[in-house]
Amino acid sequence: MTYSVAVSGASGYAGGEILRILAAHPDIEIRTVTAHANAGQPLIRHQPHLRSLAHLDLQDTTPEILSGHDIVFLALPHGQSGQYTDALSDVGLVVDAGADHRLVSADAWDAFYGGAFHEPWAYGVPELPTASGKQRANLVGATRIAAPGCNASTVSLSLAPGVAAGVIEATDLVTVLAVGPSGAGKSLKPHLLGSEILGSANPYAVGGVHRHIPEVAQALRAAGAAEVRLSFTPVIVPMARGILATSSARIAPGASDTDVRAAWERAYGDELFVQLLPEGVYPRTADVIGANTALMGLHIDRDANRVTVVTAVDNLVKGTAGAAVQSMNIALGLPEDRALTVNGVAP
Structure with missing residues (x-):
């Protein structure tokens, strides 16, 4: 048909x-x-x-x-x-x-x-x-x-496996996103002109006001979070396409390193378009341009008792x-x- x-x-x-x-x-x-x-x-x-x-x-x-x-x-x-x-x-x-x-x-x-x-x-x-x-x-x-929303889905995919498995605390989430300006649409906006963004990194919607925050919170509640507290800071960088989201969360009491990584492996081990990279490997936005993939690298930092997930997507794909x-x-x-x-x- x-x-x-x-x-x-x-x-x-x-x-x-x-x-x-x-x-x-x-x-x-x-x-x-x-x-x-x-x-x-x-x-x-x-x-x-x-x-x-x-x-x-x-x-x-x-x-x-x-x-x-x-x-x-x-x-x-x-x-x-x-x-x-x-x-x-x-x-x-x-x-x-x-x-x-x-x-x-x-x-x-x-x-x-x-x-x-x-x-x-x-x-x-x-x-x-x-x-x-x-x-x-x-x-x-x-x-x-x-x-x-492109930022929202990137962050939600990054953190939802840990929430669903109970290995991270959803009340202490932090994400910083490097974002290409195509995510803001094609309409003329002075702060997105080439002369404004080339050679510069520009934070915007700082302090809990970005419109994708409730979308992320909604997704994480659907994954099992009773309460979501998220610090969300996007930064426009001079690349036409792409998002590189660096998200971190406090590891839940009693969760071992094996438990943490296993949560993401179980969530995405059989998925075609969301892929967890080998330990110690982290994605670049260049790796996903034109593709329908979300590539993730995961690191467990026991000194800070946090897990960090670095995810790259093409925001338009x-x-x-x-x-x-x-x-x-x-x-x-x-x-x-x-x-x-x-x-x-x-x-």
Whole structure:
């Protein structure tokens, strides 16, 4: 069966990456691409790397244009997806790459986003450990999927195995993330200009205000944490793509070094796209560019009584578009890795 697809926000980074992956998907026909300010223009003007889609023009983003497809991907800024999802009842599968359907708590949405709260959808991080298994089970047959925030899924995947196994304390978590500016979208922002970021590392959303914090806390509670306290500090660095998240947690009393490493080995030993590296080996963002992989290195520091997990992802693939397509594959009963690769691009 071939599924017809519409992609909104197709002129942006996330929308463009969804299109790049779907263009190689044998079960997908990309029929419609939409935008807002760029509507009426050729897609290729905004995504010149997508040569196989040069025949498509950007249409207006309206419920009428998005309806009538088998699958709709929404790659819109937070607060914009809900107005469309409410009107797409005739679409069999909707995947939202924005934030509107990620959070289960209306209070958390009000505190970190504001505006209208929309119902939570199945969370699109299949490998994420939960108290009852993996998030993958909640995606089987799903008709509405919320793709993750890139920083949030990276940190959640880093720490959830330790929470689920009871070998770390979720009340003392610290993460610092080196992040490429493509994660902030394609809209012009002065602080993301090349002249501002080249040769510099720039912290932002410091002090517990980053919008991905409640998403991480939600994931870790689903893994079994009774309470989550997280210090979260992102830093923009001069690389177009990528996240390198260095996360640490206090080791729970009685947990041995063997217990700690075994928690991550059990969680990801059978996973294709989330891989724990050998002891003493740590990933680089260069190792995952273009790939749907999250690579992790783990170190146990007994002097500090902490475990440190260093995780690298491509924020536009495993962090966003790859997770969205992987979740779509699961929901439709297709091979989970269809159109997705573990191989990055080097140098």
